[in-house]
Amino acid sequence: MSSTLDILGLNELGGIERPAVTVDVVIFTLLDNDLKVLLVKRRSPPFQAMWAIPGGFVKPDESLEDAVRRELVEETGVHDVYLEQLYTFGDARRDPRMRVITVVYFALVSVDKLDVDFDELDAVTWFSMYTLPTLAFDHEKILKYALQRLRYKLEYTTLGFALLPEEFTLTELQQAYEMILNEKLDKRNFRRKILSTGIVELTDRVRMGDHRPARLYRFAAAELQLEAARRKFP
Amino acid sequence: MSSTLDILGLNELGGIERPAVTVDVVIFTLLDNDLKVLLVKRRSPPFQAMWAIPGGFVKPDESLEDAVRRELVEETGVHDVYLEQLYTFGDARRDPRMRVITVVYFALVSVDKLDVDFDELDAVTWFSMYTLPTLAFDHEKILKYALQRLRYKLEYTTLGFALLPEEFTLTELQQAYEMILNEKLDKRNFRRKILSTGIVELTDRVRMGDHRPARLYRFAAAELQLEAARRKFP
DNA sequence: GCAAAAGTGTTTTCGCTACACCCATGC
DNA sequence: GCATGGGTGTAGCGAAAACACTTTTGC
Numbered sequence: 001m002s003s004t005l006d007i008l009g010l011n012e013l014g015g016i017e018r019p020a021v022t023v024d025v026v027i028f029t030l031l032d033n034d035l036k037v038l039l040v041k042r043r044s045p046p047f048q049a050m051w052a053i054p055g056g057f058v059k060p061d062e063s064l065e066d067a068v069r070r071e072l073v074e075e076t077g078v079h080d081v082y083l084e085q086l087y088t089f090g091d092a093r094r095d096p097r098m099r100v101i102t103v104v105y106f107a108l109v110s111v112d113k114l115d116v117d118f119d120e121l122d123a124v125t126w127f128s129m130y131t132l133p134t135l136a137f138d139h140e141k142i143l144k145y146a147l148q149r150l151r152y153k154l155e156y157t158t159l160g161f162a163l164l165p166e167e168f169t170l171t172e173l174q175q176a177y178e179m180i181l182n183e184k185l186d187k188r189n190f191r192r193k194i195l196s197t198g199i200v201e202l203t204d205r206v207r208m209g210d211h212r213p214a215r216l217y218r219f220a221a222a223e224l225q226l227e228a229a230r231r232k233f234p
Numbered sequence: 235m236s237s238t239l240d241i242l243g244l245n246e247l248g249g250i251e252r253p254a255v256t257v258d259v260v261i262f263t264l265l266d267n268d269l270k271v272l273l274v275k276r277r278s279p280p281f282q283a284m285w286a287i288p289g290g291f292v293k294p295d296e297s298l299e300d301a302v303r304r305e306l307v308e309e310t311g312v313h314d315v316y317l318e319q320l321y322t323f324g325d326a327r328r329d330p331r332m333r334v335i336t337v338v339y340f341a342l343v344s345v346d347k348l349d350v351d352f353d354e355l356d357a358v359t360w361f362s363m364y365t366l367p368t369l370a371f372d373h374e375k376i377l378k379y380a381l382q383r384l385r386y387k388l389e390y391t392t393l394g395f396a397l398l399p400e401e402f403t404l405t406e407l408q409q410a411y412e413m414i415l416n417e418k419l420d421k422r423n424f425r426r427k428i429l430s431t432g433i434v435e436l437t438d439r440v441r442m443g444d445h446r447p448a449r450l451y452r453f454a455a456a457e458l459q460l461e462a463a464r465r466k467f468p
Numbered sequence: 469g470c471a472a473a474a475g476t477g478t479t480t481t482c483g484c485t486a487c488a489c490c491c492a493t494g495c
Numbered sequence: 496g497c498a499t500g501g502g503t504g505t506a507g508c509g510a511a512a513a514c515a516c517t518t519t520t521g522c
Contacts, residue, residue: 017293017294018252018253018254018255019252019255019292019294020252021252021253021255021324021335058253058324058335059251060251060253060326060333061326062326063324063325063326064322064324064325064335085321085322087319088298088319088322088337090255090292090297090298090337091297091298092294092295092296092297099294101255101292101298101335101337103322103324103335
């Protein structure tokens with residue numbers, strides 16, 4: 001078997017001792033005034049009955065991102081999401097059974113696109129990022145890293161809009177930022193900054209509540225802006 | 235064979251159709267007043283005799299980063315480098331022979347740590363990032379992405395110091411930034427900004443040249459600062 | 469009419485940018 | 496003494512932060 005690989009010049013690719021490769025996906029949404037992440041309960045060992053990030057193996061003919069989108073549809077029924085590669089975790093002993101390298105993505109979905117309503121009996125649930133259960137494998141480390149990346153990119157891109165419904169009030173937008181950054185923001189400064197960028201546009205609709213109605217805005221840019229921050233150095 | 239995997243509960247890991255996994259590393263250095271990247275000439279098909287980013291397979295018991303450090307020592311003899319995971323490329327047809335997923339890192343080495351001196355006959359050479367040869371596989375895409383990330387992180391971290399020798403003049407530091415960003419910077423503003431951060435400290439040595447001697451500085455922080463940029467949004 | 473959330477401006481501070489000349493040395 | 500790179504300060508502008516009151520609705 002090894003000699004066949006040698007003849008084909010394939011041994012440089014790792015020969016016969018290949019690690020398994022999976023894709024996992026950290027799915028964020030905003031729900032009940034909180035930043036939530038979707039977790040699934042493991043049905044088999046190791047870490048049986050513990051919560052984990054959804055994931056699965058990559059099929060021979062699909063790209064990594066195709067594999068993640070397939071997983072997303074299976075878990076949430078959602079097609080249209082923001083997706084970004086997060087990191088590849090490959091420590092030799094992260095799975096006790098065997099060598100597994102996992103390419104982790106994170107996804108941002110808005111709650112109005114979720115048609116599925118999980119109940120408590122399901123093995124799939126939204127957890128608050130701020131009150132996580134004990135997690136299988138190295139998934140706690142992965143979630144911490146995902147939150148860090150989300151906060152980080154929120155600061156210099158318009159990626160936060162991917163978590164919001166099509167129409168939203170400025171207060172809802174501010175609350176979204178506050179939930180993710182886990183800090184309070186100044187209302188006037190927030191509104192001035194958002195409006196001065198022209199990133200949102202006013203609709204002619206309002207949201208009625210118990211008090212004064214709030215004007216609804218929509219995201220104005222055709223594409224999410226993922227440009228670089230102004231530089232600090234030098 | 236498949237049934238054995240089923241019994242062990244391993245089919246969720248991808249069963250028997252595993253892709254090959256390699257690590258590649260984009261090695262940057264500053265040399266001859268230019269930003270250089272280390273490339274190796276391929277000895278076998280496909281893309282025989284074309285230049286490529288160095289890389290190799292991951293051994294069963296080593297982490298991804300360990301594999302990269304091993305490659306780095308093999309190619310450059312350098313142990314002490316800044317290393318960062320760049321991206322994982324996994325399109326189904328990026329290698330014409332078979333499915334190969336590659337985890338790409340980038341490394342920053344300072345020229346004073348390189349003891350190897352390649353000559354033109356060698357199959358390993360430093361190329362200017364601004365005059366690259368035709369590259370094997372999707373390696374041109376990988377290098378472009380690596381340069382983007384390097385520039386990007388240069389702007390809000392102190393990672394640039396990893397490319398410099400222990401002692402350097404402020405002009406050398408500025409030239410390093412200019413080489414990487416490929417733009418001219420204002421001397422007074424550059425020096426004020428660098429000095430105001432306290433990130434460098436004056437030594438009592440000078441570099442003698444043809445003209446007025448230049449004071450030598452050293453990097454003051456114990457660790458590279460890789461913190462976030464001040465936020466643009468919101 | 470009152471409770472509650474929506475909406476709105478000004479002032480101060482700080483960092484960024486643009487810009488030109490003297491200094492120390494080798495030859 | 497002159498050519499060359501080393502080294503320094505200031506003024507103007509724009510973004511960020513701090514901060515409190517009026518408006519509109521439901522009840």
